[in-house]
Amino acid sequence: MESSDPVDTPMVEKSKLDEDTQGKAVDPTHYRRMVGTLMYLTASRPDLTLDVCMCARYQAKPTEKHLHAIKRIFKYLRGTINRGLWHPKEFSIALTAYADADHAGCQDTRRSTYGSMHLLGDRLVSWSSKRQKSVVISSTKAEYIALFSCCAQVLWMRSQLTDYGLRFNKFPMYCDNKSAITLCCNNVQHSRSKHIDIRFHFIKEQVKNGVVELYFVNTEYQLADIFTKAFGIERIKFLINKFGMRCFMSETLQQLAVKAEE
Numbered sequence: 001m002e003s004s005d006p007v008d009t010p011m012v013e014k015s016k017l018d019e020d021t022q023g024k025a026v027d028p029t030h031y032r033r034m035v036g037t038l039m040y041l042t043a044s045r046p047d048l049t050l051d052v053c054m055c056a057r058y059q060a061k062p063t064e065k066h067l068h069a070i071k072r073i074f075k076y077l078r079g080t081i082n083r084g085l086w087h088p089k090e091f092s093i094a095l096t097a098y099a100d101a102d103h104a105g106c107q108d109t110r111r112s113t114y115g116s117m118h119l120l121g122d123r124l125v126s127w128s129s130k131r132q133k134s135v136v137i138s139s140t141k142a143e144y145i146a147l148f149s150c151c152a153q154v155l156w157m158r159s160q161l162t163d164y165g166l167r168f169n170k171f172p173m174y175c176d177n178k179s180a181i182t183l184c185c186n187n188v189q190h191s192r193s194k195h196i197d198i199r200f201h202f203i204k205e206q207v208k209n210g211v212v213e214l215y216f217v218n219t220e221y222q223l224a225d226i227f228t229k230a231f232g233i234e235r236i237k238f239l240i241n242k243f244g245m246r247c248f249m250s251e252t253l254q255q256l257a258v259k260a261e262e
Contacts, residue, residue, distance in 0.1 A: 001075070001078070004074070006079025008236075017057070017069055019108045023063030023065050025061065028060070047245065055069055088123075094171075097116065097119075097153075098116065098150075099173060100146060101145070112132045113131050115130075116149060116227070118154055127227060130149075143177035148203045151203045171212065173215070175215075226239045
């Protein structure tokens, strides 16, 4: 891969992997090693999280299609090897969360893929991309479950930050589905939520108690989008810039250091 040409995106825009039962099988041990290597990077490269996790779903019986997908991630890395998260010493301490879901995104199981991200001030500190454990029949329910998972993570973060003397009475959470927000704020809508497991209604209690404040955000500014679906280069650049990701070349680091001192 050292002689390969770099690519602009880790996955082709709007593409989705499937089981590919008719494809030519490849060495699963070699494939798992490639996935395992990339999994380490998901702890510091949020722009790779969705793509690596999607490739990891097919470790049991990988085919050439899956191998090409994971090689593309390495090609993307070749052109962005110096990219990383930049956390200045001085920035505001405000806990904010975004949650999103791609309804029926998995081509094999029709389960939804949901993503969430959590920021302290303007700096990304936690993120995730997962496939939901059950099939839901509407995008509202997929987003509702995503809000539940995001809320649970933020509450855990809030309790951990208390040990550092940081206390938050409530925190904002952003979602691009108005129906899901309405479902969280209205306890009367039993007909729309009767098929949802009762444990997911935990989010309603947090909204009622004033711990969570839900806000609608246009899909264009839904930062958690990158954890649910593949995008083109312009969209990826916009999102990673919002995360605080920068290219850590020596010139860029000097510019960032000067800006921080000012």
